[in-house]
Amino acid sequence: MTGHKARNSTSAIVIKAMGLFGSMQALTILCGIVRVKCVALLLGTTGVGLFGIFNSAQLLLATTQLNLRYSAVRDIAQASSSGTLNDAIHTVRRWGWLLGSAGVIITLLSAPLFSLYTFGDLSSTPQFMLLAIAILxxxxxxxxxxxxxxxxxxxxxxxxxxxxVVAGLAAAIPLIYFLRMRSIVPVVISYAVTQYIAILCLRQTPTRPTPALSLRQLWVKGGPILRLGIYMTIAAILKEVMNYVFIAYLNCTGGTEEVGLYQSGYTVVVRYMGVIFSAVTMEFYTRLASSNPHPHRQIVALRHELLLLTGIITPLLVIFIPFSPLAIRLLYSS
Known part of the structure; x- marks a missing residue:
């Protein structure tokens, strides 16, 4: 009975987290749609293209962060249960700034190459160099x-x-309206600025003053985080490479229309459904990482998560399959 109550309690926490982060992702998608709409209306197809170019360059340069956003969660969660949270927090923060500084250097050095490869000359080098602010x-x-x-x-x-995201959109609209084509890079930077300000206002993580860590101590404490981050980064890059290889193969053997159908189906099935998995992962990843020294607790957590996800996804699939033609017409076209 106690185990049943514990499962119900955990399920309630997971569903609450799923609703919280699902709503946040829905808001992010909505703000993204509004931003693209503003760019399309005020700047036209050229503006949409430029925005895509600089945003893609930013995401590519962000690989210098070695996936710190997720690789550090494991060590923080384990430190929370082992009494070493203070050192872990300071280590992650120091590595965040160090990786950001490395990203700035790489961005500044590679800006001429981005400009030359993208536009055929060096005229856009200053714009690519400004992306260093967002990377940091x-x-x-x-x-x-x-x-x-x-x-x-x-x-x-x-x-x-x-x-x-909301503050970034609020800053982006006047920038686009007044600066027009010159607003593309400032808009990209504004999202990084507003996101950082928002998290500074809400972080409130209690930490005690800690002695400054030497570079050797920082390397020893951050080593596991960096190794996991490297593996995650390589996996993400390989995924994108394989996706590109498959799309190129499909385009050669089938045609552009087949690629369009594949991309549409991929977006509907993987990305939209992925919102659910991403929302659930926010709570589950922390719980699984904190139970790392206890294999039995990990098995229980995995079983619970699989049962819960099956219970959530199955009804959605039952609804989606018969109504998929309607969903396709609403999201795309007949």
Missing amino acids: LMAANSGEQAIMQGTNRLKPLALSSAWG
Whole structure:
């Protein structure tokens, strides 16, 4: 009976987290739609294309963060239960700024190459160099988000993301209106700035003053985080490479129309359904990481999560399959 109550309690926590982060992701998607609509209306197809170019460059340069946003959650969660949370938090924050600084250097050095490869000349080098501001703040922000998730402060984490996205949109609209084509890079930077300000206002992570860590201590304490981050980064890159290889193969053997159908189906099935998995993971990852020294607790957590996800996804699939033609027409076209 006690175990049944515990499962119900855990399920309630997971469903609450899923609702919280599902709503946050829905808000993020909505703000993204509004932002793209503003760019399309005020700047036209050229503006949409430029925005896509600089945003893609930013995401590519963000790989210098070595996936700190998720790799550090494990160590923070384990430190929460072992009494070493203070040192772990300071380590993650220091590594956030160090990786961000490395990203700044790489961005500044590679800006001429991005400009030359993208536009055929060096005229856009200053715009690509300005992306270094966003890269630095994104790295620092990733460390703070990992700390909040690892300490199970999920509500402030969701609120900071929501406020950051809304504030970023509020800053983007006047920038686009007044600066027109010159607004593309400032808009990209504004989202990183508002996100970092929002998380600074809501982090409130209690830490005691700690002695400054030497570079050797920082390397020893951050080594496991960096190794996991490298593996995660390689896995993400391989995924994108394989996706590109498959799309290129499909385009050669089938055609552009087949690629369009594949991309549409992929978006509906994987990305939209992925919102559910992403929302559930926010709570589950922390709980699984904190039970790392206890294999039995890990098995119980895995079984519970699989049963819960099956109970959530199965009804959605039962509804989606018969209504998929309607969903396709609403999201795309007949």
